[in-house]
Every structure is written in structure tokens, then in C-alpha cells.
Amino acid sequence: MSDTSTMSGTSLRAWLLSDTPASRRQAGWGRLYRLWRDLRANPLAMAGLVTIILLILAALAAPLLAPYSPDAQHLSNHLAPPSAAHWLGTDELGRDILSRLLWGGRITLGMVVSVVVLVAPVGLIVGCAAGYIGGLADRVLMRVTDVFLAFPRLILALAFVAAITPGITSAIIAIALTAWPPYARIARAETLAIRNSDFIAATRLAGASRTRIILVHIMPLSLGSLIVRVSLDMSSIILTAAALGFLGMGAQPPSPEWGAMVASARRFIVNAWWVPMMPAMAIFVASLAFNLLGDGLRDVLDPKQRS
Amino acid sequence: MDGRFQLIVVENLVIRFGKVEAVQGVSFAVARGAAWGIVGESGSGKSTVLRALAGLNEEWTGRMLLDGAELPRRRNRAFFRRVQMVFQDPYGSLHPRQTVDRALAEPLVAQGIGGADTAIPRALDEVALSQAVRFRYPHQLSGGQRQRVAIARALITSPEVLLLDEPTSALDVSVQAEVLNLLSDLQRERDLTYIMVSHNLAVVSHLCPMIAVMQGGKVVETISAEALRAGRTTHPHTAELRALSTELEEP
Numbered sequence: 090m091s092d093t094s095t096m097s098g099t100s101l102r103a104w105l106l107s108d109t110p111a112s113r114r115q116a117g118w119g120r121l122y123r124l125w126r127d128l129r130a131n132p133l134a135m136a137g138l139v140t141i142i143l144l145i146l147a148a149l150a151a152p153l154l155a156p157y158s159p160d161a162q163h164l165s166n167h168l169a170p171p172s173a174a175h176w177l178g179t180d181e182l183g184r185d186i187l188s189r190l191l192w193g194g195r196i197t198l199g200m201v202v203s204v205v206v207l208v209a210p211v212g213l214i215v216g217c218a219a220g221y222i223g224g225l226a227d228r229v230l231m232r233v234t235d236v237f238l239a240f241p242r243l244i245l246a247l248a249f250v251a252a253i254t255p256g257i258t259s260a261i262i263a264i265a266l267t268a269w270p271p272y273a274r275i276a277r278a279e280t281l282a283i284r285n286s287d288f289i290a291a292t293r294l295a296g297a298s299r300t301r302i303i304l305v306h307i308m309p310l311s312l313g314s315l316i317v318r319v320s321l322d323m324s325s326i327i328l329t330a331a332a333l334g335f336l337g338m339g340a341q342p343p344s345p346e347w348g349a350m351v352a353s354a355r356r357f358i359v360n361a362w363w364v365p366m367m368p369a370m371a372i373f374v375a376s377l378a379f380n381l382l383g384d385g386l387r388d389v390l391d392p393k394q395r396s
Numbered sequence: 397m398d399g400r401f402q403l404i405v406v407e408n409l410v411i412r413f414g415k416v417e418a419v420q421g422v423s424f425a426v427a428r429g430a431a432w433g434i435v436g437e438s439g440s441g442k443s444t445v446l447r448a449l450a451g452l453n454e455e456w457t458g459r460m461l462l463d464g465a466e467l468p469r470r471r472n473r474a475f476f477r478r479v480q481m482v483f484q485d486p487y488g489s490l491h492p493r494q495t496v497d498r499a500l501a502e503p504l505v506a507q508g509i510g511g512a513d514t515a516i517p518r519a520l521d522e523v524a525l526s527q528a529v530r531f532r533y534p535h536q537l538s539g540g541q542r543q544r545v546a547i548a549r550a551l552i553t554s555p556e557v558l559l560l561d562e563p564t565s566a567l568d569v570s571v572q573a574e575v576l577n578l579l580s581d582l583q584r585e586r587d588l589t590y591i592m593v594s595h596n597l598a599v600v601s602h603l604c605p606m607i608a609v610m611q612g613g614k615v616v617e618t619i620s621a622e623a624l625r626a627g628r629t630t631h632p633h634t635a636e637l638r639a640l641s642t643e644l645e646e647p
Contacts, residue, residue, distance in 0.1 A: 110531035116495045120533070287489035290452050291549065295503035296476040309493055 127389045134385020140378035148194030155188035159345045168361040178363040180354060186367045193345035193368065198375070200261050200330045200339075200346075201323055207265040209319055212272025217307050219273070220280025222299070231277070234270035242267040242325075243332055250338040257346070260339035264329050268322065275318050279311035313390035321383035324376030331372050347372050402461075403428040403589050404449070404557060409458035411444050418444045420613040421458070428556075431583060431590040433604030433621075435597055435637065441613040442593045443484075446559050449591070450481045462557075477507060480550035484562040486542035490534040496520075496545050497530050503553045519548040523578060540571035544578070551582065558583075560592040564599055576602055597641040601625060609634045 106123070110116040128134055147154060156176075163183035171178045177186040219230040237245075246263035253259045283289060284307070292306050331348025333339030340346030342353055350368035357364045402425040411419040419441040426432040434442045448456045451471035460467040462478065483489035490499055500519055501512045509515075517527055523544040534542055543563060550558055563579065564572040580603055583590055594600045600607055601621035609617045609631065617631035629635045 108532070108536065109528040110495075112531060113495065113497060116497075116531040116533070120493075287483040287485060288491045290447075290450075291481070291483065291489050291546070292491070292502060292506075293452065294450060294476050294481055295506045295549070295553075296473040297502065297506040301506065306491060306494075310491075 124389050128385055131385040131388060133381045134388075137378040137381030137383075137385065140374060141382060144194060144375055144378070145198060147191055148198050151188075151191040151195060155185075155191045157185035157188045159184065159189045159192040160343060161185070168357060168364065170361075171363055177367045178361070180350075180364050181357060181361075186350075186364065189345035189350060190347070190367060190371050193347050193350060194371070196257065196340055196344060196346045197327060197330055197348070197372075200257060200264070201326050203261045204264045204268060204326050204330075205319055205323070207261070208269045209272060209315060212269040213276045213308060213311060213315055214303075215269070216273035216276025216278075217280045217303050217311055220277040221284050221303050221307055223284075227277075230273070234273050237267060237270040238274075240267065243329055246329060246333060247336065247338055250333060255338045255341065257340050257344075260330060260333045263333070264326060267329075268326060271322070272315055272318060275314055276308075276311045279314055280307050283307060283310055317383055317387040317390055319383075320379055320386055323379035323383070327372060327376050327379070401427060403430075403463055404432075404591065405459070405461040406445070406449065407459040407461075409445060409448065409456060409460065411441070411448055411453065411456045413455075418613055419448070419456075422610070422613075422615055424608055424615065424618070426589060426591060428589055429587050430606070431592065431604040433600035433607035434591070434593045434610060435595065435600050435607055436610035437595060437637075440610040442610050443561055445610075446481070446561050446591065446593050450479065450559050451475065452481075473507065476503075476555075477553055478555050479557040479559065480553070480555040481559040481561065482543070482546050482550050482563045485566050486539055486546055487534075487566070489546050490542055492534060495531050495533055496537070499534075499545060499549055500552055503549060507553055509553065515552055519552045522551065522582070523548045538571075539567050540574060543567060543571075543575055547575075547578065547582070551586070554586075555588075557589045557591070560590060562594050562596075563592070565594065565596065572599065579603060597624065597637055609637065 102122075104115065105119045107115065107119065110119055128138075161184060163179070165183065166175075166179055167181050167183040169175055169179040169183070175185050175187065177190065179185055180189070215230055215234075219227040242264075245267045246260070249263040249266060250259050289302065289306060292302055297306070330339060330346075331351065334346045334348025334350075335352040337349075337352065340349045342349060347368040351365050351372070354361075354364035354368070404426040406425070407423050409419055409422045410417065422441070422445055424432065434445065436442045444453070447453045449460060451467075454469045456469075462475070467475065494502075497516060500516045504510060504512050504515060516530065520527060520530060525541060525544050525548070529537060529541060529545075534545075537545065543566075547563075560579070564575050567575060576599060579590070582588060583603075590603065592600060592604055601624055605621050607619055607621060607624060608615045609619065611633045617629065617634045619629065619634060623629070624634070624638065627635075627638065629638060
């Protein structure tokens, strides 16, 4: 981008919004910029986005930001209320709650990211392939998603984690296994809506193979509603991860995973309300931020919502 | 029917959708470099014939021949090199998230031809589009421009046969004339064979010297454009269509 880096802000904007882009790259960036402009006009979505970015940055910078080690115990100073030394107080073993929240963000948000990275491509490919190929492949794939959808997510995850060893990895796998079917459903519905359109027929006439049509022409169109669904689903993934932690099936006690923190602190909810409250607030803020962003993304990305 | 001198031969084509027989034994033959018109009301089966010929519908019985060779139910890549199609609705036939450049590059990539950087500007020139539209998205183009892009896409791999499914009916009257003239110029320059479907007699008779009239899935009359203009129809449905067409006087 050497030709643009020297430009001032206004001419960069003109370059992005040009009616007559001069290259593939300019046309692509222009489209992204228009989406970004639409998203920026929505203050709630921007609040969600900023919160998520701050949470992720805080989790990444936990070693720099955390005032104490998350595992350092000071039994003489246990269940201390919020103070200048411990902004969010200390827990039953005298560990600094702020430090634990920052480190725990890595685990909780990391679990969410891993689940999404595992699940979104699988759902997208399965859904698009089932929708486009149709026939037996469609019936088999959709019955499989039906089976997974018929189980309550948390119960299936619980059963799965109980069957293998409890821990972060098995929690991620369990959530991923139960999270992909809705994405496959959405991608399939999108695919069914466009598979008989003239532009797909034109691509067939161009001589494109079935794989190429699915990967290059159909998947990008299904991606928008999938991104929306994923960002709206993030909060439920966070809650499932936290619930597994709370039930002792996810991250194990010394680890500062937010759900596990709430679980181990629930005994003190009456006399030391801040101990379970702080991680609960973190779960709440992260879930809310993802929901706000998801709503905003839906307005921008989902063409059916647009006039 | 003698297939040797005919580029495209359709014999006794029958197409069923469930219990409905949409096309009931249609036969016709088109010589190389000719333009064959098919007219009829909506539901007469004319577009169905064209889509089956293009290989978009594989549920048919009968015979279809290209250059004397029988066409398989599932068309191969070489077939699409020789036969291309322009769709009725230019708003639906271009991928909404792909630039004109991507749309024109697709046949070259899929056919493994390459040379997009020279072929695309030339293709835009041929359909009289400015180079400025190359990196625009379909929503930034007018209906007439989109249909020109669709024509450029169909022609970019230099096919011999162009199937035209009401290529002008979604356009303004003034733009219709431009696109029709473009199509007749291109046919002359490239010696293309056209099969054009339309409900508009004026549009079809402007481009096609020979016209098949369809009603209820059957060809009821085959008539020359000249005879049609003069009103020498033999089937009552043709006369009916002619009477309905208010713009027939002179295209």
C-alpha cells in the first residue's frame, strides 16, 4: 500500500469510496470501508466492539497489567473488600481478584475463540455443501445436525466432558461439538436461497466445478449471516464455558477461569459479595458486548434486513 | 431431420416437472450462423427449452445435438466453451459480491484459459462499456450496463452459440434497442449462432429471420419474420400474439 500510505485522510477516503476503482484491491477495500462506515454509525455496536477489543487487549496484556500473581495467596488478607491495594478485593485465599480476572480472560476468551475457529468453518462447509449438492448428502448431513440439535447444549457438553477428563481442552471440544449444527443450518438455508439463482447458473455455464461454486461463489454469500450468528452466539459460548467451569467440568479450581471463580466463591455470596460478583460482572460485560456487536453486524451484513 | 448442416438440432424434446409436461415434444434445427427465435406467452415452455439446451436442467427426454454429436445429460466443460447463455434478469445474473472484473474472469479461470488482463478490457470494449466499470460491483451499474456485462461474460471464451433468454425484457425501451443492436452487431462480427426466446414479437423478429411459436409446451407454427410482419400467419395463436403485440409495426 505504498501508493496510499502517503495520502492524507481525505484522499484516502476518496480512494476508498471511488465510483471507479482502478484495481481489484481498491474495489475490495472500498466495500469493506462502506461496511465499516455503516457499522460506525451504530453507537451500541461500536460500544460492544470497543469493549471486546479492550477485554482482549487486557487479557493479552495480563502479565503487564496484573498487579499481583493470580495464584499468590495471602491468607492473612483473605476476603478483603475492594481497596486501593486490591481494586476488586481478594478471594477466600487472599488472591487478588483483579489479577485473576485479567489472567482468567485469557482462558475464557481463549476458549471462545478456539470454539469459533473450530466450529464456524465446519458449519459453513457442511451447510453450503448440503444445500448445494442436495439429495442424499443433504438428507444425511441435516439428520446429523438434527441429532445434535435435539440435545440441550449444556447437557451434551456435560455428558461429553464427564466421559473424558474434565479440563479446558475437553470443554472446548464439548462446546464445539454442540455448537456447529446451528451454523450448518444457517449456511444451508442461505445456500438454498441462492443455489437456483441465475448468477449461480451463469457460473455453472462458465464451466466452474461444483467445489469451486461452493467454495468461491456460495460460501462468501453465506458468510455474512454466519458472522452475525457467531457474534450473537459468542455470549452463549461464554456462558456455556463459564457454566462448565462452575459445575467443575471445565477449567479446574486453581485456574482463574471466570465461571470456576464464581463457583468457588459462591459460599461467600452473603458476607463477601464482591468475590463472586466480580467474575460474574466480567462474564456479563463480555456477553453483552458480543451481543451488541452481533446486533450491529446483523444490520450491516445481513442483506435481508436492509431495505 | 438432417443434422449434418445444422449446428443445433433438438428432436422430440419432452420436459416434465412432476406431473406437468412443460415441453411436449419440441423439435427444431438451427444452421450455423443463423438466428432462431422462439416466442410464446409465459408458461408456454420456451425458456424451459432454452435452459435444457444450456444443460441447466438435466430432466429431459428426446435428443439434442451440437454439431452432429449427441449432447450428454450432464454437459462437460468443452460444451460450455462452445455454448453460452444470457439470462433475462441482469439484476439476478451477476453475483452481488463480485466486481465486473471477477465476473468476466470466472469463465477464463474455470476453463483454465488465463490471459484475463488482456481479455477483460477487450471484452468490455466489445460490448461498448467504459473501462471505468471494470472494478465496480453490480449494484453500481444500470440495468443496461449489467446486461452488457452479462453479454461480455458469455462471449469472453469465444463461444459459437449464444442462448438468449429474453435478454431485453427487463430493460427500458431505449436500452432494449441498444442491447438488440449490440447483439446483432456481435452476431455479424463473430458469426455467432443465436437462439433467442422472447414474448415480444417485435424484439424476436428484429434479430431472428426464423421464428417458432410455442403454446402449451408445443411448437404450433414455424414462420419467417417476413411472413410474420406481413401477417401471413397460419395458426390462430400466432395471429393472436401478433394482434396483442402493439409495437409490431416496425421495430
